[in-house]
Amino acid sequence: MPARTLFAVPHVPFPRSSTPTACHARPDLFIPDREMGSQEDLDRIHRAKSMCSTCPVIEDCLKWALVNPDLAAEGIWAATTPRERTRLVKLIRRPVCTSR
Numbered sequence: 001m002p003a004r005t006l007f008a009v010p011h012v013p014f015p016r017s018s019t020p021t022a023c024h025a026r027p028d029l030f031i032p033d034r035e036m037g038s039q040e041d042l043d044r045i046h047r048a049k050s051m052c053s054t055c056p057v058i059e060d061c062l063k064w065a066l067v068n069p070d071l072a073a074e075g076i077w078a079a080t081t082p083r084e085r086t087r088l089v090k091l092i093r094r095p096v097c098t099s100r
């Protein structure tokens with residue numbers, strides 16, 4: 001089977017900042033190189049999330065990650081883990097009850 005090529009959703013621009021973002025300065029904190037679960041991993045995630053919290057493009061970053069789940073399948077994006085992003089997408093897609 002040929003490899004699948006992934007494309008970003010075109011109407012949501014990739015987050016761009018005029019200053020270097022923390023994830024570019026310290027990619028080792030944002031992209032796991034192994035299974036997560038140790039205290040060291042949890043500390044790393046906490047540090048990455050903390051750095052995201054002051055990022056000037058956090059809103060655009062979250063939008064991009066949520067609409068491009070295959071391209072943002074791993075790592076910390078906008079202070080969220082993959083599991084948290086999956087939960088957010090489910091919440092967003094949940095039908096809203098309009099009857100009273």
Ligand code: SF4
Binds near residue numbers: 022023051053
């Ligand atoms: S909010 Fe997004 S762009 Fe900013 S540091 Fe976090 S992962 Fe990087």
